[in-house]
Amino acid sequence: MTALKVNGRTQDVSAPDDAPLLYVLRNDLKYNGPKYGCGLSQCGACTVIIDGQAVRSCVTSIGSVVGQEITTLEGLGDMSAPHKLQKAFMDENAAQCGYCMNGMIMRAKVLLDNNPKPTDGEIRQALDGNLCRCGAHNRIVRAVLRASQEA
Amino acid sequence: MNIETNRRDLLKGAGALVLAFELPASEAAAQQAAAAPPPLPGSLRNNPKVSSWLRIEADGKIRLLVGKVELGQGILTAVSQICADELDIDMKRLSITSGDTWLSPNEGTTAGSFSMPDCGTAVRAVSADARRILLGLASQKLGAEADKLVVSDGTVRAPDGKQTTYWELVSGQELEVPATGKSPTKPASARKYIGKNITRIDIPPKATGSLIWIQDLRPDGMVHGRVVRPPQYDAKLINADLDAARKLPGVIEVVRDGSFLGVVAQREEQAINAAAALRQSARWDMPKEAPASDTVHDWLLAQKTKDVVIKDQAKPANLTAAATIEQTYKRPFVMHASIGPSTAIGTLTEDGVMTVQTHSQSVFETGAAIAQMLGMDKTKVRMQHVQGCACYGHNGADDAAADAALLARAVPGKPVRIQWSRNDEHKWEPYNSAMLLKTKAEVDAKGDIIDWRFELWSTSHGTRPGNNAGNLLPARHLAKPFPMPEPVNGGPPNYAADRNAIPLYDFPGQKVTTHFISSFAARASSTRGLGAYSNVFAIESFIDELAARAKVDPLEYRLRHLKDERGRAVLQKAAETFGWSNFKKQPGRGRGIAFARYKNLAAFTAIVVEVDVNAATGKIRVLRAVAANDSGEVVSPDGVKNQIEGGLIQSLSWTLKEGVRYDASGVRSEDWTSYPILTFTEVPPVEVVLIDRPGTPFLGTGEASQGPTSAALANAVFDAVGVRVRDLPLTPARVKAAINA
Numbered sequence: 031m032t033a034l035k036v037n038g039r040t041q042d043v044s045a046p047d048d049a050p051l052l053y054v055l056r057n058d059l060k061y062n063g064p065k066y067g068c069g070l071s072q073c074g075a076c077t078v079i080i081d082g083q084a085v086r087s088c089v090t091s092i093g094s095v096v097g098q099e100i101t102t103l104e105g106l107g108d109m110s111a112p113h114k115l116q117k118a119f120m121d122e123n124a125a126q127c128g129y130c131m132n133g134m135i136m137r138a139k140v141l142l143d144n145n146p147k148p149t150d151g152e153i154r155q156a157l158d159g160n161l162c163r164c165g166a167h168n169r170i171v172r173a174v175l176r177a178s179q180e181a
Numbered sequence: 182m183n184i185e186t187n188r189r190d191l192l193k194g195a196g197a198l199v200l201a202f203e204l205p206a207s208e209a210a211a212q213q214a215a216a217a218p219p220p221l222p223g224s225l226r227n228n229p230k231v232s233s234w235l236r237i238e239a240d241g242k243i244r245l246l247v248g249k250v251e252l253g254q255g256i257l258t259a260v261s262q263i264c265a266d267e268l269d270i271d272m273k274r275l276s277i278t279s280g281d282t283w284l285s286p287n288e289g290t291t292a293g294s295f296s297m298p299d300c301g302t303a304v305r306a307v308s309a310d311a312r313r314i315l316l317g318l319a320s321q322k323l324g325a326e327a328d329k330l331v332v333s334d335g336t337v338r339a340p341d342g343k344q345t346t347y348w349e350l351v352s353g354q355e356l357e358v359p360a361t362g363k364s365p366t367k368p369a370s371a372r373k374y375i376g377k378n379i380t381r382i383d384i385p386p387k388a389t390g391s392l393i394w395i396q397d398l399r400p401d402g403m404v405h406g407r408v409v410r411p412p413q414y415d416a417k418l419i420n421a422d423l424d425a426a427r428k429l430p431g432v433i434e435v436v437r438d439g440s441f442l443g444v445v446a447q448r449e450e451q452a453i454n455a456a457a458a459l460r461q462s463a464r465w466d467m468p469k470e471a472p473a474s475d476t477v478h479d480w481l482l483a484q485k486t487k488d489v490v491i492k493d494q495a496k497p498a499n500l501t502a503a504a505t506i507e508q509t510y511k512r513p514f515v516m517h518a519s520i521g522p523s524t525a526i527g528t529l530t531e532d533g534v535m536t537v538q539t540h541s542q543s544v545f546e547t548g549a550a551i552a553q554m555l556g557m558d559k560t561k562v563r564m565q566h567v568q569g570c571a572c573y574g575h576n577g578a579d580d581a582a583a584d585a586a587l588l589a590r591a592v593p594g595k596p597v598r599i600q601w602s603r604n605d606e607h608k609w610e611p612y613n614s615a616m617l618l619k620t621k622a623e624v625d626a627k628g629d630i631i632d633w634r635f636e637l638w639s640t641s642h643g644t645r646p647g648n649n650a651g652n653l654l655p656a657r658h659l660a661k662p663f664p665m666p667e668p669v670n671g672g673p674p675n676y677a678a679d680r681n682a683i684p685l686y687d688f689p690g691q692k693v694t695t696h697f698i699s700s701f702a703a704r705a706s707s708t709r710g711l712g713a714y715s716n717v718f719a720i721e722s723f724i725d726e727l728a729a730r731a732k733v734d735p736l737e738y739r740l741r742h743l744k745d746e747r748g749r750a751v752l753q754k755a756a757e758t759f760g761w762s763n764f765k766k767q768p769g770r771g772r773g774i775a776f777a778r779y780k781n782l783a784a785f786t787a788i789v790v791e792v793d794v795n796a797a798t799g800k801i802r803v804l805r806a807v808a809a810n811d812s813g814e815v816v817s818p819d820g821v822k823n824q825i826e827g828g829l830i831q832s833l834s835w836t837l838k839e840g841v842r843y844d845a846s847g848v849r850s851e852d853w854t855s856y857p858i859l860t861f862t863e864v865p866p867v868e869v870v871l872i873d874r875p876g877t878p879f880l881g882t883g884e885a886s887q888g889p890t891s892a893a894l895a896n897a898v899f900d901a902v903g904v905r906v907r908d909l910p911l912t913p914a915r916v917k918a919a920i921n922a
C-alpha cells in the first residue's frame with residue numbers, strides 16, 4: 031500500500047512503487063485530467079502539479095512522490111465552480127480537440143502562481159514544451175492572458 | 182447539454198419512453214418512391230425517416246441522433262445550434278447520440294469537410310420538419326392557427342394563453358412521417374444560436390476533467406491490452422517467448438495469431454511490461470529490401486502508374502507562346518501525429534455481441550470490416566463513437582479498434598482497453614502520401630499564362646477500412662491474413678491524390694494528369710486535405726514564380742487569371758487585411774500569398790504570411806499570418822475561425838518541419854524528438870477574417886487552409902531572400918543551400 035496525497039485527500043493505492051504516477055492517477059484513483067500522450071516526457075499531456083511544480087506524471091514513479099502534494103486538473107475546479115484558468119479556456123474556446131488542455135492548464139497554473147501577470151512571450155516560453163497538434167496555440171495563450179487578468 | 186456515454190440506458194429506454202416518429206423503413210421507402218420527390222438535402226438522402234434523427238422523450242428531453250462524429254471540429258455544437266434554433270428549444274434540452282451503429286443514422290465517414298454540408302443540412306431540414314409537424318398538432322389541440330402559435334423552449338402558446346409542450350403532443354402514430362426537406366427554416370432574425378459564438382459544448386467537461394474522452398471510460402472489470410507490432414511493415418514473426426510472458430505479473434492472456442502478437446493484463450503498466458518482454462524475445466523475418474524516405478521521389482517515378490487525364494482543354498490556336506517554363510515540386514510523407522494515441526475498448530458479451538468503443542471516423546464501415554476480420558455477422562458488431570484526440574484523417578483509430586476486438590475475443594466478458602504507445606502511433610498510422618508534381622506553362626509576351634500543364638505522382642490517399650478487413654492493420658498480420666485490397670484513387674468531384682489539382686484559374690489551355698501508384702513506399706491514407714496540400718503548394722508556388730518572371734505583383738497576377746468572384750473576394754480580403762498594398766519591404770523579410778477553393782467546391786481560402794529569413798542559418802521565422810475565408814453561411818463564426826487558424830498552424834508545421842523518415846529497418850520517426858512539430862514560440866499571430874454569406878449552402882471548412890498556407894510560406898521566403906525551395910519541408914538546411922547555390 032502506498033499513500034498518495036491527491037487534491038488534498040490522502041488515498042491508499044496498492045500498486046508497486048515503480049508504477050508510473052500517470053497510470054495510478056488514471057486507473058486506480060480514476061482521475062481523468064492527466065492524459066497519456068507519449069510516456070516519454072516529450073508532450074506535457076500528463077502534467078500534474080506536485081509541491082508547486084509542473085511535473086510529467088508519465089515518467090514519475092509513485093514511490094518518488096509519497097508525502098508530496100499532488101494536484102490534478104480536477105483539483106483546480108469543476109464545471110460548477112471552475113478555476114479561473116478553466117473558465118478562461120471555456121470562454122476562449124481554447125481548444126480544437128482539447129486533448130492537450132490538461133497539460134496547458136496545469137503548466138499555466140504554475141506559471142501564474144509564480145508570475146501572475148505574464149506577457150504573451152512569457153506564456154509561450156512557459157508552454158513551449160507542451161505540444162498541441164490542433165494549432166490551438168494562440169487561443170491557449172489568450173486564455174492564459176485572460177485568466178491572468180481575472181482577480 | 183449532455184453527451185451520452187452510457188448508450189445502454191438509451192437502448193433500454195427506446196421502447197417505452199421514446200415517443201418517436203417511427204415509420205417502418207419499407208413503408209418510408211414506399212412513400213418516398215410513390216411521391217418521387219426531389220432528392221432530400223444532405224444526409225437525409227440515405228436516412229429519410231424523421232425518427233432516425235430526432236426523438237422527443239416523455240421527460241421533455243429531445244434527442245438528436247447523428248452519424249457524424251466529434252473530432253474536435255465542433256460539429257456537435259454546430260448541429261446543436263441548428264437543431265435548437267429550428268425546433269425552438271433551448272440547447273440545454275438536447276441530448277446527442279452520435280456515431281452509434283445501432284442507433285444513429287448512417288452518415289458514412291466523418292471526413293472531407295462534409296460534416297456541415299451533410300449533417301448540418303440534414304439536421305436543419307429535419308428539425309424544421311419536426312417543428313412544422315408539432316405546430317400542426319398544437320394547432321388542433323389548442324384550437325388556434327399554427328402561424329399564430331408562439332414556441333419557447335418546446336412550450337407552445339396560443340394567443341388565448343392556452344399552452345402545451347412538444348412532449349405532450351407527441352403521443353402516437355400520427356407523427357410517423359418521413360422527412361420532407363421542405364419545411365420553412367428560420368429567418369436569420371429569428372435565430373438564437375446560429376451565427377453566434379458560444380462556448381463549445383465539449384469544452385467545459387474537457388477543461389475540468391469530467392468524463393468525456395474515450396480514454397476516460399472505465400467499464401467494470403476492464404483489463405488492459407497491448408499489441409506488439411513488427412519492427413518493419415513486412416516483417417514476419419518467427420517466434421516469441423509466449424510462456425515467459427504468461428508468467429509475468431498480472432498477465433491474463435497472451436495472443437499470437439501469425440504475426441499478430443498481443444497481451445492482456447490486469448493493470449496497464451503490467452500490459453506494457455509484458456508487451457516489452459514479448460518484443461524483446463520476438464524474432465522476426467525482415468525483408469531484405471524496402472523503400473527509403475531519402476529516395477522516395479525516385480521511387481515514385483519508377484513505379485507502374487495508372488495515368489488519368491482529369492482535365493484537357495486545348496489552348497486556342499490564336500495564342501502563341503513567348504516562353505515555356507517548367508518546374509518540379511516535392512513533398513515527403515507527413516503524419517497525422519495526434520497528441521493522444523489511438524485508443525479503443527472491446528467487449529465480447531455472452532449474447533455473442535462484440536461492442537467496440539472507438540474514436541474512428543467511420544464507425545459503420547469499420548464495424549463491418551471488424552466483423553469480417555472476426556468472422557462474425559455484421560449485426561453482431563456494435564461500434565460506439567466516443568471522442569478521442571483530434572485525428573486529422575485516417576490515423577490509428579480503426580486499427581486500435583480492431584486490436585481491441587481481437588484481444589477481447591480472447592478474454593470473453595472482459596472489456597479490453599487498448600491504447601497505442603507513442604511509438605506505435607508514429608510508426609504505424611497511415612501517412613499523407615509523398616508526392617511529386619511537375620508543372621509547365623506557356624506564357625505570352627506579357628508573361629500571362631496561356632497554357633498550363635500539371636502532372637502529379639502519388640500513392641493512395643484512401644485506405645480507410647471501408648467494410649474490408651484487409652484495410653485493418655492487425656487483420657493483415659493474422660496467420661490467415663486478409664490481403665489489403667488494391668487501393669483506388671477517388672474520382673470527381675472530390676478527387677483524392679488529385680484533389681485541387683485542377684486549378685480554379687481561367688488559363689486558356691489546361692491539361693492535368695494524375696499518375697496514381699497503387700503500391701506503397703510507406704503506409705498511407707487520408708490526411709487532412711489529401712492531395713490538395715501538395716497540389717495547391719505546387720500550383721500556387723508556380724503561379725508566383727510566373728508572376729515574378731512577368732514582373733507583376735503576385736496578387737495582381739492571380740486576379741488577372743481568375744474570374745471566380747468568390748475566389749477574387751477572399752484574395753482581396755486577405756490582402757487588404759494584411760496591408761498588402763502598403764507593405765514596406767525590409768531586408769530579410771518577405772510576404773507571400775496563396776489561394777484555393779478546397780476541392781474546387783468547398784470553402785474559399787486565401788492566406789498571406791510574412792516571414793523573416795536568416796540568410797546565414799536558413800532559419801525561417803513566421804512573423805504573422807492572415808486568412809480570409811468564405812465558407813458560405815456561417816453557423817459558428819468562432820468555430821470556422823478555429824478550424825482555419827488550426828489548419829493554418831498545422832500546415833506551417835508540415836511545411837517548415839515535417840517529413841517521415843523510414844528505411845529497410847522500419848520507420849525512424851518514432852517520437853516527438855525524431856519527428857518534431859511546431860511549438861508555441863514558433864507559432865505566429867494569426868488573423869482570420871470571414872466573408873459570411875447567409876442563405877447560401879454550408880461549405881466545408883476543416884481542410885481549407887492546408888494547401889494555401891504551404892505556398893504562401895514558400896512565396897514569402899522567395900520574397901524575403903529571392904530563392905525558391907520546391908522540396909518540402911522548408912528546413913534551414915534547404916533554405917541555406919538554396920541561398921548559397
Ligand code: FES
Pocket residue numbers: 065066067068069070071072073074075076077086087088089
Ligand atoms: S505523456 Fe507525459 S509528457 Fe507526454
Ligand code: FES
Pocket residue numbers: 124125126127128129130131161162163164165166253520571
Ligand atoms: S487542441 Fe487538440 S492537441 Fe491541442
